[in-house]
Amino acid sequence: MPEHEPIPGWEPPSAGERKRILDETRSIAIVGASSNPARASNFVATYLRSSSADYVVYLVNPRETEILGQPVYPSLQDLPEVPDMVDVFRRSEDLPPIAHDAVEIGAKSFWAQLGLWSNEAAQIASSAGLDVVMDRCTKIEHARFAGGLHLAGFDTGVISSRR
């Protein structure tokens, strides 16, 4: 993970905190979902919906109507329920208004994918009490704790004598 400028009032969540956020999440809204199977958003949505993760996934993109056989919603406000997590695949400069939307609809966490970072978005979401994660991938972090990353030869940091 590249070095980032520190953000006043917010610390990047530790591994244990990221696991708690994922454990407390049942539904995830993917903002910036793409119909292109080579794009990370499509890739991650497939994983999050698969038996490996089994989340309820809502796809958000005003320019799409159906992706992976699922309906696509124009905005977070149009979803049929309030998602626990808002997971963003947009450019870093687009993050602050999406953070406002996440706060407005009452999501519990705001997550910006690998390579995304916004001082302003982090402050908007964390000051409203949301858990904030940035420059991390939900697929990779879920797989870190669920065993997939281990099977792929990566260091999960997990040390445990429990079954």
Added chain:
Amino acid sequence: MSDHTWGFRTRALHAGARPDPTTGARAVPIFQTSSYVFEDTDDAADLFALQKYGMIYSRLGNPTVSAFEERMASLDGALGAVAASSGHAAEFLAVTALAEAGDHIVSSSHLYGGTITMFSNTLARFGIETTFVDPTDVDGFAAAIRPETKLLFTETVGNPSGAIADIAALADVAHSNGLPLAIDSTFSTPALCRPVEWGADIVVHSATKFIGGHGTSLGGVVCEAGTFDWGSGRFPNMTEPVPTYNDLRWWDNFGEYSYLTKVRNDHLRDIGSTLAPMHAWLFLQGLETLDYRMAGHVANAQAVAAWLHEDSRVAWVNYAGLPSSPHHDLSNKYLPAGPGAVFTFGLNGGREAGSSFIESLELISHLANVGDAKTLILHPASTTHSQLSDEQMAAGSVTPDMVRISVGLEDLDDILYDLDHALETTHA
């Protein structure tokens, strides 16, 4: 999970090896299986498209091998690891994942002879050119870099020259040119040096040596730090669409995980130099005691080197742990617990004395390996480095009178007894 930071010896025992969730087995089971049943056809399709993690076929991954890979990554302070069927296979995977026909690498000239022939013979036949430079000359690496260069390569402790890489300086040269530093750290293992902490990007090991530790099994591993920017445009095979995986792009889809994901799913898939689960299990056993064994190896090596250094029958000793070594300062910086247990010396009487000496040993084994718990000895010029030209041998500091020893864990007195007895026979 706890946010506690676990120590090296704890991770050597536990990293990558939770109890088996199905049986509760505390030791890592040996998953002696070629393949794995899918849940259904969607599951199979997702696995093949890399859209979920899991086991497909043991060429690409095996749970026993995964445990070894995660443990190596943890001990080396790396993001992850991909195991291979030998140290040589690990080097080949690490280098050719980045370099292809028309590309170029810059390498130390003081490498294991087999690595020099891989680079100068087989990689050359594949269209990858190598410029070999003196590893003690950091500026020489910089001067050899070209637009088509893909990486810098060296060994932490040169085999057999004993030259210690100035890792931080080489990493600076590499990074200021937009290149990764790849380093073979076989002789030092993560117990003595973790090159990632000094800026290296890719670390390869022959696990056959001290990691396994008992001279039983062949294997290797590629570890990667996960901090290198593969998106600069200099590595098109990391950023261009991959036709065999629905045109995904390694760097775009996997970010810091992209190099190792590519090494496994693109490169190991096609080359097939996979580590066997039984060997991974033996390496896991080895890693459990690595720190203790390396301390024992280094203590015996330091004492044997000092003893030889004092002996008038011995012409020279080249061990970076001795203050007389030109590599002593770099050794103190990068290998403060000691520069491993493999070093070279020469006898008065040259090559003939060396042959007679090796044939007079009773305890120490004459064979082509290092890093066994047993003490091993070899004459490089007629064995490991015999396929090199005279110029390559000179560039690698391999002299005709050179004897290489890998000091084991026997009682020190017995190693010294055997050396003394053989020296006495040789000079009688």
